[in-house]
Structures are given as C-alpha cells and as structure tokens.
Amino acid sequence: MDTINAAKFKATCLSLLDQVKRTGQPIRITKRGKPVAQLSPLPRAGKRAILGCMEGTAKIVGDIESPATKASDWKVLR
Numbered sequence: 001m002d003t004i005n006a007a008k009f010k011a012t013c014l015s016l017l018d019q020v021k022r023t024g025q026p027i028r029i030t031k032r033g034k035p036v037a038q039l040s041p042l043p044r045a046g047k048r049a050i051l052g053c054m055e056g057t058a059k060i061v062g063d064i065e066s067p068a069t070k071a072s073d074w075k076v077l078r
Contacts, residue, residue, distance in 0.1 A: 001025065001026055001027070001028055003027070003028045003029075003030055003035075004016070005029075005031070006030065006031045006036070009027075009029050009039075020041050024041050025041075026039060026040040
C-alpha cells in the first residue's frame with residue numbers, strides 16, 4: 001500500500017484518484033507521519049440479470065387459477 005502525506009495528497013488529489021481507480025490499490029494518507037485516512041477504490045458493481053431478478057420476492061396466497069368473483073356477478077354474462 002502506498003503512503004502519502006496530507007500536503008502532497010492535497011496537491012495531487014485528482015491524479016491520485018485516477019491512480020486508485022486504474023490500479024485498484026488503496027493509498028494511506030498520513031499527517032505528521034501518522035495514518036489518518038485511506039483512499040480506497042469502490043467495489044465493482046456486478047451486472048444483474050433481468051430475467052429472474054425478482055425471484056423469491058412474491059408470495060402466492062390462495063387459488064390463483066379460479067376467478068376472484070362468482071360468475072353470476074359478471075355483467076357480461078347476463
């Protein structure tokens with residue numbers, strides 16, 4: 001892990017961000033020789049599949065095949 005003092009970090013912050021993104025290696029930031037912070041890359045977000053992404057989130061309650069109301073209640077059948 002690279003170590004850099006806070007003054008140099010302040011002067012080269014944007015290039016250090018690019019370096020961490022490119023290499024994936026964290027950088028320890030020190031102040032007066034003592035570590036105070038760490039610049040680390042974010043974990044990479046994996047792609048989720050569209051098909052099956054909602055698996056296990058729904059619950060079937062009751063009969064899903066029969067009509068919700070009686071056939072005599074339907075105006076179309078009168």
